[in-house]
Amino acid sequence: MPKLSFKGLEMPESPIRKLAPFADKAIEEGKKIYFLNIGQPDIATPKVALDAVKNSDLDILSYSPSSGFDSYKTKLAKYYVKNGIEVKAEDLIVTTGGSEALLFTMGSITDPGDEVIIPEPFYANYNGFAVASGVTVKPVESHFENNFALPPISEFEAQITDRTKAIIICNPGNPTGYLYTQDEIQKLADLALKHDIFIVADEVYREFVYDGVEHHSIMSLPELKDHAIMVDSVSKRYSMCGARIGCMVSKNKELMATALKFAQARLSPPTFAQIASEAALDTTDDYFLEVNEEYKERRDTLIEALEAIDGVEVAKPKGAFYCVVQLPVEDTEDFAKWLLSEFDVNGETVMVAPAAGFYSSPGMGLNQIRIAYVLEKQNLMKAVSILKMGLQAYNNR
Known part of the structure; x- marks a missing residue:
């Protein structure tokens, strides 16, 4: 077989997307997943942008x-x-x-x-x-x-x-x-x-x-x-x-x-x-005020719920819609795979992004995850509840 490029072989997998096969399999099994792993906002796209495409001549x-x-x-x-x-x-x-x-x-x-x-x-x-x-x-x-x-x-x-x-x-x-x-x-x-x-x-x-x-x-x-x-x-x-x-x-x-x-x-x-x-670009400033307030409320809701879990620590963000969370586990990638493949609460589980992939130095971030708070507050609370039960079950195996 012809040889592949060195840079192609060295290209790192996305820590956000490489667990997708585990999520796909969980969905095939009928599980509902709360996606905390990817920064896909659930906020509606401004109508003026969508209308510009629809009305194009x-x-x-x-x-x-x-x-x-x-x-x-x-x-x-x-x-x-x-x-x-x-x-x-x-x-x-x-x-x-x-x-x-x-x-x-x-x-x-x-x-x-x-x-x-x-x-x-x-x-x-x-x-x-x-x-x-x-x-x-x-x-x-x-x-x-x-x-x-x-x-x-x-x-x-x-x-x-x-x-x-x-x-x-x-x-x-x-x-x-x-x-x-x-x-x-x-x-x-x-x-x-x-x-x-x-x-x-x-x-x-x-x-x-x-x-x-x-x-x-x-x-x-x-x-x-x-x-x-x-x-x-x-x-x-x-x-x-x-x-x-x-x-x-x-x-x-x-x-x-x-x-x-x-x-x-x-x-x-x-x-x-x-x-x-x-x-x-014609979107009014009110849009951003509302979106910012929504994300701030989500951040505060998420952090309060996470900090109530024994052994969990959170770095408080001042911007964007992500936070890094330290969990009482040795390998969050293994934990994230386990959540998708072996754990659910009444048919529901969560997907998180292991943080080691956000470091360049080997061995860093192994006990950390990144959470994207892009879900509505009610779903965030549900996801954190499942995460809490997942940590307890994982550490008691």
């Missing part, structure tokens, strides 16, 4: 420009300006989801053998994007005990070599829900300038922040004009995960000209999804 579903429709980029730039990010349409490339924006970024700023520094735990696909680009991830550990705050800058600086090209952050964080402070963003900016490296900020959860705190974008710092790259997406903001529309944003003209070549190679982002995304 296109005669030909043609290519868009490789960088996206000008009308969408112009409107999107105005959205950013409204949120304190001074960019123009020419600073944006529309991508097929935030994932493609990250791949374009990796392709534009790294060569095989280069390195990127990422505070862990981090969005698991960063590992996959790095492998696909032949790039090494240098992790800097953040800690459960302080809700995964930014590690000391000295720990980032200790990882910098002549192959370091960027520091990557997710703000607010997936899987932690941590929201970086203005001081933490400034410290990262100062380090990037000192060593002349990029800062890549995945800001897809910008709208979801709680407890009166503010989101501070890496793009808001004028001194980072040539060093800051923002990745964004409509998936979470408008509950439009299936649209697969994101964008790459930077004021570095040489960088964006390079990224555009990657965009041209894949031709164009999807037309109907851009139409929906452009229309979604």
Whole structure:
């Protein structure tokens, strides 16, 4: 048999999706599953976005420009300006989801053998994007005990070599829900300038922040004009995960000209999804106020219920809709498989995401899970009740 590529063999499985066969089998057996493993919001997509597609009068579903429709980029730039990010349409490339924006970024700023520094735990696909680009991830550990705050800058600086090209952050964080402070963003900016490296900020959860705190974008710092790259997406903001529309944003003209070549190679982002995304920008602020309040209530409900379980600890998130939970088990992947294959309460069980897959360092996060609080509060309470009974049964086997 012909040999497969090394990078293909090294490509990590998604910790979120690799348990899907166990869930499929459970469903075949007639079990109801409460899905706490994946960040698919149950919030309704804004009607204005869906109507824009339904009412489209296109005669030909043609290519868009490789960088996206000008009308969408112009409107999107105005959205950013409204949120304190001074960019123009020419600073944006529309991508097929935030994932493609990250791949374009990796392709534009790294060569095989280069390195990127990422505070862990981090969005698991960063590992996959790095492998696909032949790039090494240098992790800097953040800690459960302080809700995964930014590690000391000295720990980032200790990882910098002549192959370091960027520091990557997710703000607010997936899987932690941590929201970086203005001081933490400034410290990262100062380090990037000192060593002349990029800062890549995945800001897809910008709208979801709680407890009166503010989101501070890496793009808001004028001194980072040539060093800051923002990745964004409509998936979470408008509950439009299936649209697969994101964008790459930077004021570095040489960088964006390079990224555009990657965009041209894949031709164009999807037309109907851009139409929906452009229309979604007309969504009123009331929508986000209501959604934020709903997620905050879900977060508080979830954390209170989890903390009532013996041996369970929770890192409290300030943004996004995820939290990392420590369980009184040695291997949460084994526990997650067992929940799906061998346990149920009156025909119902839960699916969680083992957190080890969100770390780059081997052996980290083995007793942790990530929970996405994307279910209504009543279903969250039911899911936590099943999880509690599952822990008791699992540890008493």
